[in-house]
Amino acid sequence: MTVSKYFNHIRNAQEHSLYEDLVIENLQLCGMNFWYIPRTYLDFDPILGEPRQSTFESSYEIEGYFKDTMTFGGQGDFLSKWGVTANDVMDLIISKKRFNELLIDGYERPREGDLIYFGDPLNGNNGTGSLVNSLFEITFVEIEVPFWPLGKQYIYQLKCQMFTYNYEKFNTGVMSVDTLTNLSVKSVTITNPGAGYITAPAVTFTAAPTGGTTATGTAIIADGKVTGVTITNPGSKYIFGPTIEFTAAPRGGTTATGTVKTNIGDDDITHGVNLGVQDKESTLLDFSENNPFGAM
DSSP: OOOOTTTOOTTOHHHHHHHHHHHHHHHHHHOEEEEEEOOEEEEEOTTTOOEEEEEEOOOEEEEEEESSSSOOEEEEEEEETTEEEEEEEEEEEEEHHHHHTTOOTTOSSOOTTOEEEESOTTOTTTTTTSSOOEEEEEEEEEOOSSOOGGGSOOEEEEEEEEOOOOSOEEOSSOHHHHTTSOBOEEEEEEEEOOBOOSSOOBEEEOOOOTTSBOOEEEEEEETTEEEEEEEEEOOBOBSSOOOEEEOOOOTTSBOOEEEEEESSOGGGOOOSOOHHHHHHHHHHOOTTSSOTTSOO
16 A cells, blocks of 8 residues: 555645745744855865865854754864864754855855854954854765655755864954954065155054054165065954055155055965975876885
């Protein structure tokens, strides 16, 4: 005997909509707010096939529910020979319909490698004193749990692990996340030395956000021109790279201009750079042999 046609709702779109609405309502009643942060890959390592540069340029608020409401999974925080390591993991349940409503460009589902932020989004000190205030990286997206109720899937189960910061750039609009970048002034490049300066002009950097310190510096002049800037205080907790201004030159002169290089520049966030290996890959191993790693 086949299943009853009177209670089989696999092809019933109205039942699907009702069930999905109930799932979303349950997530909104019992869940918490999270921020989904897509990762943008800028460059890939040709040897390992891994990203050398990635940034996070946007964020999307969505409700979610912990599969385990008691505590995080994983090994937790423990002390190893490399220092204190946080290996918290969590399974986060979100609605497929609500995720699609975020309208993330180019996304059909959540992606491995993207981030989930859980905490106070407006607290620039990484959300101190509010909830967990942590970033988790999505390691796997499970789409078949629970197993096809009414013949359709309604949720994603995101398996996440504590994110390890490695000089990625953040400009997501979530203050607690963006302050992870913690930019400071590294150096100044003179783009126009100006002319006609009698004394060294004053140097002014963009003010740092609340909780940070504004960078300071002194100009160096020679023959009436600015030749460089000595950084006396690099500043801290800049979310965006600061700009620099010089005091206007005396009448008849031209005012100097410059650009600021921060402690985390485009050339400082490369991941897994293997250029040395790449240049020498043909001489490292002879892959014409059947077994380059053994004696036979």
